[in-house]
Amino acid sequence: MTDKKKKSTDPKTYKFDTLSLHAGYQPHKNAGSRQVPIYQTTSYLFDDVDHAAALFNLERGGHIYSRISNPTVAVLEERVAALEGGTAALATSSGMSAIFLTVMTLCEAGDHLVVSSQLYGGTVNLFRLTLPKFGIKCTFVKPRDTQGFKKAIQKNTKGIFGELVGNPGNELMDMPEVAKIAHDAGIPLMIDATYQTPYLCKPIDHGADIVVHSLTKWMAGHGSSMAGILVEGGKFDWMQNDKFPTMTTPYEGYHGLSFAEEFGPTAFTMKARAEGMRDFGPCLSPQNAWNVLQGIETLSVRMQKHCSNAEKMVEYLLSNESVAWVSHPSVPDHPDHELAKKLLPNGKGSMIAFGIHGGKEAGEAFINNVKLASHLANVGDTRTLVIHPASSTHSQMDEATLKFAGLSQDMIRLSVGIEDFEDIRNDFEAGFRAARKPRLVSNQ
Amino acid sequence: MKFKVNDVEVFASTGGRPFDKKKPLIIFVHGSGLTHMTWVLQTRYFAFHGYSVLALDLPGHGLSGGQSLKSIEEMADWISEVIEAVGYKEASLVGHSQGCLVIIECAFRHPKKIKTLSLMGGAGAIPMNPELLSLAENNDTKAVDLMMDWAHGPAGHFGGHPVPGLYHINTGGMLAKSRTIKNTLGVDFRACDNYKNGFEAAKKIKIPTLSILASGDKMCPVKEGKKLADLIEGSQVEIIDNCGHMMLLEEADQVLKVLKKFILTNFPVQKN
Numbered sequence: 001m002t003d004k005k006k007k008s009t010d011p012k013t014y015k016f017d018t019l020s021l022h023a024g025y026q027p028h029k030n031a032g033s034r035q036v037p038i039y040q041t042t043s044y045l046f047d048d049v050d051h052a053a054a055l056f057n058l059e060r061g062g063h064i065y066s067r068i069s070n071p072t073v074a075v076l077e078e079r080v081a082a083l084e085g086g087t088a089a090l091a092t093s094s095g096m097s098a099i100f101l102t103v104m105t106l107c108e109a110g111d112h113l114v115v116s117s118q119l120y121g122g123t124v125n126l127f128r129l130t131l132p133k134f135g136i137k138c139t140f141v142k143p144r145d146t147q148g149f150k151k152a153i154q155k156n157t158k159g160i161f162g163e164l165v166g167n168p169g170n171e172l173m174d175m176p177e178v179a180k181i182a183h184d185a186g187i188p189l190m191i192d193a194t195y196q197t198p199y200l201c202k203p204i205d206h207g208a209d210i211v212v213h214s215l216t217k218w219m220a221g222h223g224s225s226m227a228g229i230l231v232e233g234g235k236f237d238w239m240q241n242d243k244f245p246t247m248t249t250p251y252e253g254y255h256g257l258s259f260a261e262e263f264g265p266t267a268f269t270m271k272a273r274a275e276g277m278r279d280f281g282p283c284l285s286p287q288n289a290w291n292v293l294q295g296i297e298t299l300s301v302r303m304q305k306h307c308s309n310a311e312k313m314v315e316y317l318l319s320n321e322s323v324a325w326v327s328h329p330s331v332p333d334h335p336d337h338e339l340a341k342k343l344l345p346n347g348k349g350s351m352i353a354f355g356i357h358g359g360k361e362a363g364e365a366f367i368n369n370v371k372l373a374s375h376l377a378n379v380g381d382t383r384t385l386v387i388h389p390a391s392s393t394h395s396q397m398d399e400a401t402l403k404f405a406g407l408s409q410d411m412i413r414l415s416v417g418i419e420d421f422e423d424i425r426n427d428f429e430a431g432f433r434a435a436r437k438p439r440l441v442s443n444q
Numbered sequence: 445m446k447f448k449v450n451d452v453e454v455f456a457s458t459g460g461r462p463f464d465k466k467k468p469l470i471i472f473v474h475g476s477g478l479t480h481m482t483w484v485l486q487t488r489y490f491a492f493h494g495y496s497v498l499a500l501d502l503p504g505h506g507l508s509g510g511q512s513l514k515s516i517e518e519m520a521d522w523i524s525e526v527i528e529a530v531g532y533k534e535a536s537l538v539g540h541s542q543g544c545l546v547i548i549e550c551a552f553r554h555p556k557k558i559k560t561l562s563l564m565g566g567a568g569a570i571p572m573n574p575e576l577l578s579l580a581e582n583n584d585t586k587a588v589d590l591m592m593d594w595a596h597g598p599a600g601h602f603g604g605h606p607v608p609g610l611y612h613i614n615t616g617g618m619l620a621k622s623r624t625i626k627n628t629l630g631v632d633f634r635a636c637d638n639y640k641n642g643f644e645a646a647k648k649i650k651i652p653t654l655s656i657l658a659s660g661d662k663m664c665p666v667k668e669g670k671k672l673a674d675l676i677e678g679s680q681v682e683i684i685d686n687c688g689h690m691m692l693l694e695e696a697d698q699v700l701k702v703l704k705k706f707i708l709t710n711f712p713v714q715k716n
């Protein structure tokens with residue numbers, strides 16, 4: 001095929017970087033405002049009673065009340081759906097509420113989920129302790145135990161949930177294989193892709209049916225706003241079996257509507273909004289949606305810098321005498337290195353875990369003596385963040401429990417920022433110097 | 445709802461209201477490779493306002509059984525059979541793109557059964573781009589990506605779906621990829637390319653006809669749509685600005701407004 005011929009058959013739909021800036025928004029419908037306006041309002045005028053009825057009956061698209069939808073939030077939803085290759089999205093007040101809403105849209109009391117054991121701590125609590133209160137039980141499976149996901153599926157299992165790269169152990173789940181297992185069982189795969197963002201991986205391309213994000217992290221980048229989102233892939237056939245009656249039969253909870261029949265590839269999002277937002281109400285504020293949109297505009301340039309800094313950091317840590325071990329999927333002897341190359345071709349992310357010689361005391365000294373890196377309980381800020389789980393988030397755990405959670409006394413978790421790498425390295429040098437003389441420094 | 449035509453199961457959305465034979469019937473016919481889902485922002489209004497609605501999945505498409513019909517003429521006869529199968533003698537037809545060819549041919553072949561025609565993004569003939577046709581017949585997903593590119597106007601490429609949270613291009617793409625492309629899009633594109641009777645059929649049509657055209661439609665440009673409309677006696681033309689071929693989603697409200705006025709005037713619900 002000649003170049004010229006090839007050109008004519010290439011679709012000219014906008015690509016990732018362009019969508020990050022433009023998807024979901026048309027200035028000419030918004031007074032020509034180039035920037036997305038912040039619709040700081042709770043409610044929207046109806047033209048007449050017919051219009052009001054039409055909106056409530058889902059006859060027409062539009063906004064009624066900002067708990068259900070808001071024009072600024074809708075731009076964010078479309079933008080993330082576009083970036084993920086999804087059909088639809090629903091933004092929420094936080095990542096946790098996106099996960100909760102996903103589960104509540106999918107499951108009823110008596111249902112069961114198969115869940116990866118390496119998840120963000122808050123998510124583990126939700127699945128282990130809170131969902132059982134609603135009659136939803138979970139079986140945890142180690143992310144690398146691909147066949148374990150299959151074995152754990154029961155008659156009443158309604159889905160599989162995981163993070164592609166588990167935290168903090170950096171264990172990868174074989175997403176395409178687990179997706180096959182889920183689909184063979186007629187259930188959807190849900191992936192929390194907070195750590196990857198669609199710049200590094202689009203789970204829908206690898207078989208995921210629903211993607212959730214804490215937008216609080218890399219997607220926003222600035223660490224100023226809480227936000228979450230669920231994105232629908234649109235491929236999952238809810239009508240293939242009778243496991244999802246609230247999606248496929250006239251549903252009493254919404255005027256006898258059958259979401260799957262009426263909305264097909266966007267049915268899950270429509271139900272999550274119509275029922276979940278109406279009844280639970282974890283809506284995102286328009287101001288926070290706007291803040292997140294500002295971050296997404298620069299997603300790919302930031303992620304490139306996050307990943308290149310992370311790679312430099314891995315190299316630095318590997319050659320540092322104070323460091324006992326380094327865990328990052330870019331390291332060739334990482335057990336999932338090959339899978340990471342396949343699923344994360346644009347970069348392996350900016351979360352690194354490493355062990356420091358000298359155990360807990362050395363870890364504490366390191367944390368106390370870095371000045372540029374921020375010591376806090378968050379990830380995915382543009383600034384470099386560090387935490388020593390054994391003395392902070394997980395300080396109540398004994399040795400054995402730490403081990404079960406994939407942690408150790410000497411572990412430092414690092415979210416590499418986009419500062420000049422020289423400055424981060426110099427800061428770490430000071431931290432390591434102090435860690436080599438822990439008592440002396442901590443007495444200062 | 446599901447019913448049978450010639451022993452083959454057919455799926456049609458009834459717009460969220462129970463199908464009621466006492467009400468006048470409007471049938472919506474989707475475009476190439478698509479499904480009933482494209483009509484969601486038009487059907488529900490009519491279903492909630494005194495009409496019985498069937499947004500069909502053509503055989504072999506969406507949730508319907510059977511094989512895709514190979515010619516526009518077969519599809520036109522099939523629509524007539526659908527009307528009988530659901531116990532009606534007459535109906536108003538609404539079509540998009542390929543669906544316009546189907547309903548024009550249906551009105552030509554079965555003039556007594558068809559009360560009004562509403563054509564969206566229609567033309568008298570839809571000759572296919574040979575590369576697009578060959579990609580679709582070879583089951584290449586690029587055919588869908590190209591169709592979604594060409595089917596959306598410049599504004600539609602940015603999104604801004606009337607239903608909060610939905611993203612046009614991916615939703616349309618997913619619909620078109622929901623079954624085997626060569627068996628849906630491939631067969632449909634070939635049927636469009638082969639169909640030659642559109643202009644002749646148009647000359648014979650004597651029922652109220654509305655053409656909704658979009659200024660940015662690259663697949664069935666305004667000029668082509670007008671050429672067809674000019675042949676239909678007394679037909680009405682409405683042009684939607686800043687919009688592409690997927691007008692029924694891109695500018696759903698404007699489309700509904702025009703369609704509503706036309707149907708309520710020309711195919712009113714009889715009040716007892």
Ligand SMILES: Cc1ncc(COP(=O)(O)O)c(C=O)c1O
Pocket residue numbers: 094095096097120122123163192194195213214215216226227228378379
């Ligand atoms: C992977 C992951 N998922 C979900 C969450 C929860 O998101 P949020 O804090 O926005 O509720 C977090 C928060 O740290 C996270 O790291």
